[in-house]
Amino acid sequence: xxxxxxxxxxGQSGRVTLVAGEAGIRHRLLEMGLTRGTTVRLVRVAPxxxxxxxxxxxxxxxxxxxxxGMVRIxxxxx
Amino acid sequence: MTAATQRRETGxxxxxxxxxxxxxxxxxxxFNRLTGLRQRVANYPGVTVxxxxxxxxxxxxxxxxxxxxYSLCARSPDEVIARDVLLGRQxxxxxxxxxxxxxxxxxLERNLYLASQIIEFGTPVVIACNMIDVAExxxxxxxxxxxxxxLGVPVVAASGKTGRGLDEIRAALGxxxxxxxxxxxxxxxxxxEKHAARVQRTxxxxxxxxxxAARAGALLWLTDYLSEDRAGVEPATRFLSRLGSEDAASLxxxxxxxxxxxxDPAASAIxxxxxxxxxxxARVARPAMIGNAKTPGRSWTDRLDAILTxxxxxxxxxAALMFALFLAIFSGAEPLMGxxxxxxxxxxxxxxxxxxxxxxxxxxxxxxxxGVGSVIVFFPQICMMFLFLAVLEDSGYMARAAFLMDRVxxxxxxxxxxxxxxxxxxxxxxxxxxATRTIENPRDRLTTILIAPLMSCSARLPVYxxxxxxxxxxxxxxxxxxxxxxxxxxxxxxxxxxxxxxxxLLKGPTPTFIMELxxxxxxxxxxxxxxxxxxSKLFLTGAGTTIFAVCIIIWALGYFPRLDPVQLPQETxxxxxxAGTDDAALSNAVSAEQLRQSYLGRMGRFIEPAIRPLGYxxxxxxxxxxxxxxxxxxxGTMGVVYSVGESDHTSDTLRxxxxxxxxxxxxxxxxxxxxxxxxxFYVLACQCVSTLAxxxxxxxxxxxxxxxxxxxxxxxxxxxxxxxxxxxxxxxGG
Numbered sequence: 040x041x042x043x044x045x046x047x048x049x050g051q052s053g054r055v056t057l058v059a060g061e062a063g064i065r066h067r068l069l070e071m072g073l074t075r076g077t078t079v080r081l082v083r084v085a086p087x088x089x090x091x092x093x094x095x096x097x098x099x100x101x102x103x104x105x106x107x108g109m110v111r112i113x114x115x116x117x
Numbered sequence: 118m119t120a121a122t123q124r125r126e127t128g129x130x131x132x133x134x135x136x137x138x139x140x141x142x143x144x145x146x147x148f149n150r151l152t153g154l155r156q157r158v159a160n161y162p163g164v165t166v167x168x169x170x171x172x173x174x175x176x177x178x179x180x181x182x183x184x185x186x187y188s189l190c191a192r193s194p195d196e197v198i199a200r201d202v203l204l205g206r207q208x209x210x211x212x213x214x215x216x217x218x219x220x221x222x223x224x225l226e227r228n229l230y231l232a233s234q235i236i237e238f239g240t241p242v243v244i245a246c247n248m249i250d251v252a253e254x255x256x257x258x259x260x261x262x263x264x265x266x267x268l269g270v271p272v273v274a275a276s277g278k279t280g281r282g283l284d285e286i287r288a289a290l291g292x293x294x295x296x297x298x299x300x301x302x303x304x305x306x307x308x309x310e311k312h313a314a315r316v317q318r319t320x321x322x323x324x325x326x327x328x329x330a331a332r333a334g335a336l337l338w339l340t341d342y343l344s345e346d347r348a349g350v351e352p353a354t355r356f357l358s359r360l361g362s363e364d365a366a367s368l369x370x371x372x373x374x375x376x377x378x379x380x381d382p383a384a385s386a387i388x389x390x391x392x393x394x395x396x397x398x399a400r401v402a403r404p405a406m407i408g409n410a411k412t413p414g415r416s417w418t419d420r421l422d423a424i425l426t427x428x429x430x431x432x433x434x435x436a437a438l439m440f441a442l443f444l445a446i447f448s449g450a451e452p453l454m455g456x457x458x459x460x461x462x463x464x465x466x467x468x469x470x471x472x473x474x475x476x477x478x479x480x481x482x483x484x485x486x487x488g489v490g491s492v493i494v495f496f497p498q499i500c501m502m503f504l505f506l507a508v509l510e511d512s513g514y515m516a517r518a519a520f521l522m523d524r525v526x527x528x529x530x531x532x533x534x535x536x537x538x539x540x541x542x543x544x545x546x547x548x549x550x551x552a553t554r555t556i557e558n559p560r561d562r563l564t565t566i567l568i569a570p571l572m573s574c575s576a577r578l579p580v581y582x583x584x585x586x587x588x589x590x591x592x593x594x595x596x597x598x599x600x601x602x603x604x605x606x607x608x609x610x611x612x613x614x615x616x617x618x619x620x621x622l623l624k625g626p627t628p629t630f631i632m633e634l635x636x637x638x639x640x641x642x643x644x645x646x647x648x649x650x651x652x653s654k655l656f657l658t659g660a661g662t663t664i665f666a667v668c669i670i671i672w673a674l675g676y677f678p679r680l681d682p683v684q685l686p687q688e689t690x691x692x693x694x695x696a697g698t699d700d701a702a703l704s705n706a707v708s709a710e711q712l713r714q715s716y717l718g719r720m721g722r723f724i725e726p727a728i729r730p731l732g733y734x735x736x737x738x739x740x741x742x743x744x745x746x747x748x749x750x751x752x753g754t755m756g757v758v759y760s761v762g763e764s765d766h767t768s769d770t771l772r773x774x775x776x777x778x779x780x781x782x783x784x785x786x787x788x789x790x791x792x793x794x795x796x797x798f799y800v801l802a803c804q805c806v807s808t809l810a811x812x813x814x815x816x817x818x819x820x821x822x823x824x825x826x827x828x829x830x831x832x833x834x835x836x837x838x839x840x841x842x843x844x845x846x847x848x849x850g851g
Binding site for chain 2: 058061062063064065066067068069070071072074075077082083085086087088089090092096097098099100101102103106
């Protein structure tokens with residue numbers, strides 16, 4: 040089971056358990072709705088491998104792989 | 118009873134209403150609908166954040182459209198402005214009497230985040246639940262009455278697209294009453310709450326913000342102060358300086374106490390707020406749709422994105438669109454520019470015909486008409502550029518372009534949004550620099566502005582063409598290869614400079630790429646044209662005046678002092694006699710002599726020692742100086758200094774003259790070595806007053822354009838010197 044958002048493959052979902060990383064980025068990710076317990080789906084990866092497109096709280100959010108690596112997740116069905 | 122308390126009882130006198138909301142919430146479309154065509158657009162002092170105001174049709178209420186923002190914890194210049202206006206901290210803008218809060222019904226949860234922050238401040242609020250039709254089309258029903266009960270403020274179902282809800286919004290704004298003190302319906306950890314209440318009491322007592330806002334103000338201050346992030350700590354520290362030292366110390370003490378009990382207090386506040394929002398959303402919208410990442414069925418946006426961000430089709434479509442953009446700026450504006458130029462000639466001729474020869478005639482015909490021409494000749498390109506950008510932005514494609522290109526741009530430390538401004542700079546750096554307005558991070562934006570003029574713009578093309586023709590003659594492959602090489606060289610230098618700037622002067626935390634990919638919309642003609650016109654107009658009023666002034670100065674430098682036909686110096690007589698007796702040749706020679714001894718010519722000769730190591734004579738020096746106005750002037754000036762009557766399109770005669778020109782000792786001036794050096798000089802040098810004027814306009818000070826001019830000139834000189842000296846050492850191209 041992948042343990043960071045960046046490890047998901049397209050189409051896979053996970054539930055946020057923790058957002059780590061530098062305060063400015065961490066808080067903005069939280070404010071964009073990636074709070075604990077939120078289900079996130081990786082929709083697709085940009086053609087050059089970065090950034091990623093996520094589906095969260097009913098909208099689409101794009102983040103870089105490095106930022107997605109700060110979001111820890113658990114199995115969405117667990 | 119005072120007037121103020123009386124007003125509180127009878128209702129509100131509302132004059133100024135701020136329109137706030139998330140980016141992509143359809144705020145501006147709704148604003149346009151509500152205000153009609155009469156709007157005023159300016160910039161907030163010192164920043165290029167647009168300030169857009171308009172009168173709510175049928176009333177005296179002024180609406181102020183704020184930049185879109187996700188949170189009151191502001192992280193970009195746009196968000197800082199929005200927050201400061203909302204909280205009454207923006208100098209020169211009055212605290213709004215009420216707020217029209219636009220939320221996107223199809224994206225309820227994230228929009229409610231900002232909404233709840235704003236509502237807590239106690240200013241009267243009307244919520245426009247926008248895009249209600251989009252939400253309904255997706256099978257999502259939002260119960261506005263229930264939402265209004267949850268939030269304690271009026272909520273109106275609206276659609277900026279169809280015009281639904283406009284009358285209701287107007288009515289709701291008219292019927293606003295002072296609000297009951299708002300009790301935040303969600304809570305923090307007990308220790309956090311206890312100290313937040315203490316901070317609230319201190320702020321309330323200090324009177325620095327209205328007492329009804331003290332509770333929300335206390336929480337905003339605490340989360341900012343405890344955010345461990347510059348974007349939050351800075352405004353929090355500024356706020357402390359407005360309090361007395363005792364109060365400030367008490368606030369710091371409370372904050373420290375919270376830090377001891379709560380891990381990452383700012384994050385815990387965000388999570389507590391979202392927990393409440395999820396519940397509200399579940400109660401007011403059909404629960405199956407909310408809080409679920411999977412959108413049932415495939416939406417239009419999904420189907421489009423499958424193609425537009427596809428590994429092959431997506432990239433191909435992007436390339437085609439960029440090519441079209443390039444073509445539009447490069448050649449689409451050409452006919453209009455041609456009309457402007459011929460209009461300019463006609464007006465100048467009319468002036469020459471109507472007035473006696475003399476300084477005034479030349480000032481009007483050459484200086485003023487030329488100056489106005491130099492400003493408006495860019496106008497079609499700029500309009501074209503902004504039209505294209507507005508369509509890309511309005512449709513939602515701009516975010517996809519950044520999504521596609523971010524990997525490439527992040528290699529040099531920039532954001533995907535820098536790609537389009539840089540690409541447009543190949544046509545002209547002026548629209549390119551103006552296009553950087555779509556970049557949120559100020560450091561990224563500045564870096565992009567500073568490297569944009571290194572992209573070879575269309576004004577360099579005539580210079581390249583004539584010099585290449587003069588040194589390579591008919592060797593087609595060599596000519597094409599040289600041209601291509603110049604473009605590659607400029608681009609490579611730009612990227613290198615970007616890397617250097619991001620590692621030194623503009624060093625900072627890695628910019629984030631946390632960007633919403635909004636659903637696609639069909640762009641609305643009215644909104645697109647409006648944006649195009651407003652932004653293009655700012656070019657005329659902002660940069661145009663500077664460009665005009667410099668044109669007049671350069672005209673004067675080339676015009677004065679006049680040759681005295683009676684007392685010509687001996688050497689001048691000799692050169693004139695050598696020109697021959699034919700009228701045209703003589704008049705050309707006279708113009709050349711006039712330019713030679715004008716201030717501009719003297720400056721050219723004065724800098725000759727400095728440019729001689731590059732392999733140039735004073736005539737090329739004059740060309741370089743005068744093309745500061747605009748690079749394409751080089752061809753015209755060369756025509757005069759090399760005294761050729763018409764520097765026509767093919768530039769044949771000029772080309773031959775240039776390639777034949779010699780130093781006094783008979784060596785050729787424009788050797789391949791000097792020619793390549795000259796072109797490299799043109800690739801790198803910032804010889805464009807318009808670019809500098811626009812950069813000043815966009816950065817708000819002369820500091821950065823001065824830096825831009827300095828570094829580019831040094832680069833250009835060093836590179837041209839290198840070409841000439843290394844070439845000489847290797848005995849090549851002389």
